Amino acid sequence: NAGVTQTPKFQVLKTGQSMTLQCAQDMNHNSMYWYRQDPGMGLRLIYYSASEGTTDKGEVPNGYNVSRLNKREFSLRLESAAPSQTSVYFCASSIVQTGELFFGEGSRLTVL
């Protein structure tokens, strides 16, 4: 039972490069989320998708775009990476619109 799968697990980028973080869940959940976790800041919501076909901004959306490709997959794109985007990114999903989130293992991104 895979749950929430994120790729890649680690990535190093140079300032200005672009990349996409992939997330897939196999629990048939409707809602999916992208959070970032920084030391001393806690987890902060970047974007979320309440259901297939919908996306909306969270607390810290600047510099990111998302795509809800289908019910299973929700990707996060950095168009022009900046050092301030160095962080650990977590994808999560939930079966209904609740706070009981199921998280992936994270993607550790370093922007030089």
Added chain:
Amino acid sequence: EDQVTQSPEALRLQEGESSSLNCSYTVSGLRGLFWYRQDPGKGPEFLFTLYSAGEEKEKERLKATLTKKESFLHITAPKPEDSATYLCAVQPSGTSYGKLTFGQGTILTVHP
């Protein structure tokens, strides 16, 4: 602005030494308060949801309680495997998605 403050930042216990973690919150209206456990290098794992003051939830050596201003996570006779970071999060009322506001976490270390 919704805020969640956890204390202490770090807690070191001897095996069997019971203690409590605190989560103070400021929110315009509370839909739910959540506790998660996070192991190093992993994503958070859901523990409890509390919805109203006076509510309590238990799981093995953990018990979560809720008042109108704070929540406590009581750990009874902890074991080394309870070592982890414990995260508290609130879901404000009026938000129907997993738009959680997280605290910074308490790092718990239990020594044998």
